[in-house]
Amino acid sequence: MSEAYASQMQVxxxxxxxxxxxxxxxxxxxxxxxxxxxxxxxxxxxxCGPSGSGKSTLIRCINRLEEHQRGDIIVDDxxxxxDIKNIAEIxxxxxxxxxHFNLFPHLTVLENCTLxxxxxxxxxxxxxxxIAMNYLEKVKIPDQALKFPGQLSGGQQQRVAIARSLCMNPxxxxxxxxxxxxxxxxxxxxxxxxxxxxxxxxxMLCVTHEMGFARKVANRVIFxxxxxxxxxxxxxxxxxxxxxxRTKLFLSQILAH
Amino acid sequence: MAVAESHMDQGFxxxxxxxxxRYRGVLMQILVIAGLFAFVTxxxxxxxxxxxxxxxxxxxxxxxxxxxxxxxxxFIEYDSRSSHFRAGLxxxxxxxxxxxxxxxxxxxxxxxxxxxxxxxxxxxxxxxYCYVEFTRNVPVLVQILLWYGIIVNxxxxxxxxxxxxxxxxxxxxxxxxLYIPAPVFGDGTWLAxxxxxxxxxxxxxxxxWAKKTQxxxxxxxxxxxxxxxxxxxxPLLAFAAMGFPLTWEIxxxxxxxxKGGAVLKPEFTALWLALSLYTAAFIAEIVRAGIQAxxxxxxxxxYALGLKxxxxxxxxxxxxxxxxxxxxxxxxxxxxxxxxxxxIAIGYMDIVATIGGITLxxxxxxxECVIIVMAIYLAFSLMISLFMNWYNKHIALxxx
Numbered sequence: 001m002s003e004a005y006a007s008q009m010q011v012x013x014x015x016x017x018x019x020x021x022x023x024x025x026x027x028x029x030x031x032x033x034x035x036x037x038x039x040x041x042x043x044x045x046x047x048c049g050p051s052g053s054g055k056s057t058l059i060r061c062i063n064r065l066e067e068h069q070r071g072d073i074i075v076d077d078x079x080x081x082x083d084i085k086n087i088a089e090i091x092x093x094x095x096x097x098x099x100h101f102n103l104f105p106h107l108t109v110l111e112n113c114t115l116x117x118x119x120x121x122x123x124x125x126x127x128x129x130x131i132a133m134n135y136l137e138k139v140k141i142p143d144q145a146l147k148f149p150g151q152l153s154g155g156q157q158q159r160v161a162i163a164r165s166l167c168m169n170p171x172x173x174x175x176x177x178x179x180x181x182x183x184x185x186x187x188x189x190x191x192x193x194x195x196x197x198x199x200x201x202x203x204m205l206c207v208t209h210e211m212g213f214a215r216k217v218a219n220r221v222i223f224x225x226x227x228x229x230x231x232x233x234x235x236x237x238x239x240x241x242x243x244x245x246r247t248k249l250f251l252s253q254i255l256a257h
Numbered sequence: 258m259a260v261a262e263s264h265m266d267q268g269f270x271x272x273x274x275x276x277x278x279r280y281r282g283v284l285m286q287i288l289v290i291a292g293l294f295a296f297v298t299x300x301x302x303x304x305x306x307x308x309x310x311x312x313x314x315x316x317x318x319x320x321x322x323x324x325x326x327x328x329x330x331x332f333i334e335y336d337s338r339s340s341h342f343r344a345g346l347x348x349x350x351x352x353x354x355x356x357x358x359x360x361x362x363x364x365x366x367x368x369x370x371x372x373x374x375x376x377x378x379x380x381x382x383x384x385x386y387c388y389v390e391f392t393r394n395v396p397v398l399v400q401i402l403l404w405y406g407i408i409v410n411x412x413x414x415x416x417x418x419x420x421x422x423x424x425x426x427x428x429x430x431x432x433x434x435l436y437i438p439a440p441v442f443g444d445g446t447w448l449a450x451x452x453x454x455x456x457x458x459x460x461x462x463x464x465x466w467a468k469k470t471q472x473x474x475x476x477x478x479x480x481x482x483x484x485x486x487x488x489x490x491x492p493l494l495a496f497a498a499m500g501f502p503l504t505w506e507i508x509x510x511x512x513x514x515x516k517g518g519a520v521l522k523p524e525f526t527a528l529w530l531a532l533s534l535y536t537a538a539f540i541a542e543i544v545r546a547g548i549q550a551x552x553x554x555x556x557x558x559x560y561a562l563g564l565k566x567x568x569x570x571x572x573x574x575x576x577x578x579x580x581x582x583x584x585x586x587x588x589x590x591x592x593x594x595x596x597x598x599x600x601i602a603i604g605y606m607d608i609v610a611t612i613g614g615i616t617l618x619x620x621x622x623x624x625e626c627v628i629i630v631m632a633i634y635l636a637f638s639l640m641i642s643l644f645m646n647w648y649n650k651h652i653a654l655x656x657x
Contacts, residue, residue: 063560063561065557065560065561088563088565091560091561091562091563092563094561095561095562096558096561098554098557098558098561100554102552102554102555102557102558103558104555104558104559104573104577105577106576106577106580115562115564115572116562116563116564118471118475119477119564119568119572120562120563120564121475122475122476122477123475124472124473124474124475125471125472125473125475126472126473127475161558164562165561165562168562168563
């Protein structure tokens, strides 16, 4: 059933992200080893793996929060180099949601959402607010618009963070463990928002251990360990018929409970 | 309230005075007020009796008698025939000048050092670290004496400085101070003054207009750059239009010292530098703490949204850092102002050296003089506190 559900969403024959022979080191430590990954427009990719396997680092390389040392990363036909203009251009098109939300505590929910459209997209305030309210409605918290982040629950804050990213109208969304810092009863409300985002055709890369979400939404699951992509497959195949021993071990551990 | 009262009415027993929270609270307050009143009465009574025993009277009439002492730095007209009141006024102004100059320089240096301390450059951050640790761990009085010693002992006498031609024979650094040419504004300067007022008015208007325009159309103007250009440029243009009505008064050696020009006296310079550098070390630590208190996630979120580093600093980091910085910054400003009373050690004539020093000794009016000095420091401190509290409220974060 989930297979059918995921296939309803269209994957285009157009490359959104291409990562080739990419390496990254933290000093002496080799974090990412020869990563190759091509993401087409409309794909929903879930990246999982044990902690320290480099999954977060991988998606943080895509919008240059981390710098890679070797290989190529091409996002939306723009190559990530040290060229500040390219980095700025890519960051405008790539949205990111963090584990700890990282909302701006000194701004209201609405101001959090309008800050980047006003300063980066140079949008009139009224237009930016209209767009923001539109997305806040989509994540089901328009009534909290004038509150400050500190006044919201974790789940609400994460939904604001998603809305804030969407206000920039990104073509790609990165999620870095978006539900790991949430209480169990709040995970569902955030995942619901992410599912409907996937249904809208957004290209998504999501680091998560929510295997239910992976089965339902992802069209590909990637397993990383020790800085390498060990295995990638369609969700059904990935969960039912894992190939490598490391994948089997990992799955047995996280699905044990 | 009514409920509480009716409950209280239900039979008062004596033991409730210390066993019932509400009665006990009232009892405590009555006791404290009574104690305070008794203490003040005792102090005043004691003072009156002691003054009587010494054959002294209490009053401020002495302020109108001639001070008959000289003050080496006076921003208002003063000579030894002026009254004690005027001497006090000179002292107040001198305290104010060194406090304001100190606060300005300490703030600039403190913010600079605080940011440099966080630099990725090992050498820079280590150098600032050494500066901070050295400066804030040596008593400020020692530092004042150190700077004064450096200026008075290691700089040449005016005669030698003049013989060395100073810098182009117009700027002279000697142990009597730093002498520079003083600008003398001629007729027509008024136009530049008017231009400055117009430029400032324009800058305020432009800032508001630019904000409105951005809200309405999204267009962003470089407000700071344009305003800076206007505020500097317009008065300069007006000045040029009047044919630069400006002459310079060059300092010249007359006798043992220079005459003419503008001067930074050694006493002021030593006090100013010592207080500023000392307080800057503390401010640097406060600024560093404030910036570090803003989590790295905030910067990352801002970058991920496409905001460039300068906007991230301005729109995300600084507003959050300021709310951590401002309250302890206020105490540093207060400290600097009060530390300026150490001026007396090197003969800078502030309020302590005038009213609290020579006037006190000459007139024997200890009580009155100390009251005046305390009241003046209190007034300075309260003004700084009021301003900083207003500013803090202005930038405070609404949370929960």
